[in-house]
Amino acid sequence: MKQISYMAFVIWTCIGFVLMFFWEVPDWLSFSNSIFLILFALATVALYDWSTRNILTALAIGLLTYTVEVIGVATGFPFGTYEYTDTLGFLVLGVPFTLGFAWIGVIYSSLFLSTSSNRVIRSLQIGFWVLVIDAILDPAAIELGFWGWEHSGAYYGIPLTNFIAWFVLAFIVSLMIPKQTMNARDRRRGVWLFQLIVLFFGILTAREGVISILIVTAVAVMLAEGWYRYDRSQ
Numbered sequence: 001m002k003q004i005s006y007m008a009f010v011i012w013t014c015i016g017f018v019l020m021f022f023w024e025v026p027d028w029l030s031f032s033n034s035i036f037l038i039l040f041a042l043a044t045v046a047l048y049d050w051s052t053r054n055i056l057t058a059l060a061i062g063l064l065t066y067t068v069e070v071i072g073v074a075t076g077f078p079f080g081t082y083e084y085t086d087t088l089g090f091l092v093l094g095v096p097f098t099l100g101f102a103w104i105g106v107i108y109s110s111l112f113l114s115t116s117s118n119r120v121i122r123s124l125q126i127g128f129w130v131l132v133i134d135a136i137l138d139p140a141a142i143e144l145g146f147w148g149w150e151h152s153g154a155y156y157g158i159p160l161t162n163f164i165a166w167f168v169l170a171f172i173v174s175l176m177i178p179k180q181t182m183n184a185r186d187r188r189r190g191v192w193l194f195q196l197i198v199l200f201f202g203i204l205t206a207r208e209g210v211i212s213i214l215i216v217t218a219v220a221v222m223l224a225e226g227w228y229r230y231d232r233s234q
Helices: 002-022 032-048 052-075 099-111 119-144 160-174 184-207 213-233
Strands: 082-084 147-149
Touching: 002 032, 002 184, 032 052, 032 099, 032 184, 052 082, 052 099, 052 160, 099 119, 099 160, 099 184, 119 147, 119 160, 119 184, 119 213, 184 213
Parallel strands: none
Antiparallel strands: 082 147
């Protein structure tokens, strides 16, 4: 399952990147964004731990984060006032049905860079790496039409409350994830997935004219690689 889900996600991502960078995704492939997020969640969970316990934990995280998203769209809390389009999938209660899978993928991909034996410290690490992803993902979402903000913020038009909420939510839900010893090959692949997501959205955002995001993207990729190598050496 690890090999199949990993390769399926990488291949799907590469095909999507070529289409989005050089042309555009045709209407008859509009479902591809939903498949992308589902495969992202599946690949990261399978690489980490394909046990029944962990699968149920991942599903619980998806449901919980989706609920928070529904509350956020309806009330503006805790992220800020924003609105989704149907680009990522059809809307249920104002939120694309795939958003829970997106959160699973983002959190589990951050796990491969968060290896502390202390559960609280590990969750703090996950919160940090989730913010690293969001530093590229949120600007990409605006440029690619995934969602839009009612009130502008200092960082590419994104309010500070969004980043605070991402960190706190990622910290809380990651406390649920059981500790699992990963083999070296799975962890290396997991870090590659983290970097692949960052590069994917960073380059596509730059294609839309936000060239400065390439600096943030390069820093994120190098930071992940540097931390992985340092942590492994310890």
